[in-house]
Amino acid sequence: MWQNLGATLALVRAMRGQSQAAVARTAGLTKSRLSKYERGHELPRLDSLERVLNALGVGYQQFFSTLSIVDREKANPTPISDEPGPVTEELVVRLLNLAQR
Secondary structure, eight states, rough: OOGGGHHHHHHHHHTOOOOOHHHHHTTTTOOHHHHHHHHHOOOOHHHHHHHHHHHHHHHHHHHHHHHHHHHHHSOOOOSSSSOOOOOOOOHHHHHHHHHHH
């Protein structure tokens, strides 16, 4: 689960249309630190994760639901088309719904 935490942060941030710099600034972090979280080079402390999620306007439940989808998808990718790839229709629909909340 934790190996995809950073990728999920990056995904949610991108879907919210926010830059690393803007999220880091709002969360009281350096852009470098947020980048380390997103690349999985560092795990955020709980208080840092909370500040990042607040900056993104995402609650814990939404975030960890998305993380669960990313975990499942990375473990068992089911492509939308015949082309192999990690993106599934279910993932796209759920993430679009999350982005609209």
